[in-house]
Amino acid sequence: MLIGELAEAAGTSTRALRYYETHGLLRAGRSANGYRVYDDAELRVVREIRALLGIGFGIDDIKPFVACLRAGHPSGDVCPDSVAVLRRKIAEVDAGIDRMVEVRDRLRSQLTIAIESRETSCSSKTC
């Protein structure tokens, strides 16, 4: 499988695949003319990478999952390192949610105050 074929099969770009390779996520052999040649199993790897990226994982977070797949496990989630990353990510997302809720509440109260002061101060003024 060449890089263009893998890219299309995985629904991404050749640029992204080369990027993953330079960051140690993808592996490719080389044909006589220097083209990258991919094993069929790499399609799974690319799908795992993109799924995790889509959730908000960074490249380094994804490495344990890829390693887990390469170790022969049907899912990248089951290895201890992957589980550790999952736990950490859940905590991060929880913290992010807390921050955003706090911001939202602050914005809401600010909006309420703004509307109230408009009603009281603008009823007879140009506002």
Place this chain on the structure above:
Amino acid sequence: MLIGELAEAAGTSTRALRYYETHGLLRAGRSANGYRVYDDAELRVVREIRALLGIGFGIDDIKPFVACLRAGHPSGDVCPDSVAVLRRKIAEVDAGIDRMVEVRDRLRSQLTIAIESRETSCSSKTC
């Protein structure tokens, strides 16, 4: 007031103040030697900018609030444009929260599955 004084009073850097100016948020006169000279009212403006930046607003989002302050309102929130931005931001944050909650729940179920399959498949294997 010179830029260093304003920076210290507002708890930020001169670098940031120049950045705000190039993006149309801050106004400064110039003294004979070319130094920026700030009106006392600019301190309020800088505080408004930094408060909104801290909440996650972008430079463009902040412009209506600054304009509102300059129009003489005691708060930057009360003008129609500011209120519109507030509403939009609240919606954005709400959407962000929804996405993160979804991600968190997906991660949680993935974690549960991973732990379960480890328990069943690793009890007698090297895992």
Place this chain on the structure above:
DNA sequence: GCTTGCCTTGACGTCGGTGGGAAGGTCTAG
């Protein structure tokens, strides 16, 4: 041989809010 379409590496642009530093002018105190 020529075109078309793959592939290669390499390097720069993106977005936003700065940090850092260069190279230089200015003001004040000792």
Place this chain on the structure above:
DNA sequence: CTAGACCTTCCCACCGACGTCAAGGCAAGC
């Protein structure tokens, strides 16, 4: 006179996951 503490403009670096050329090699059909 000089030191140092301001100020000025300008430009590079950063983070992350790529997009987008550029310049060129290789394969296949006509």
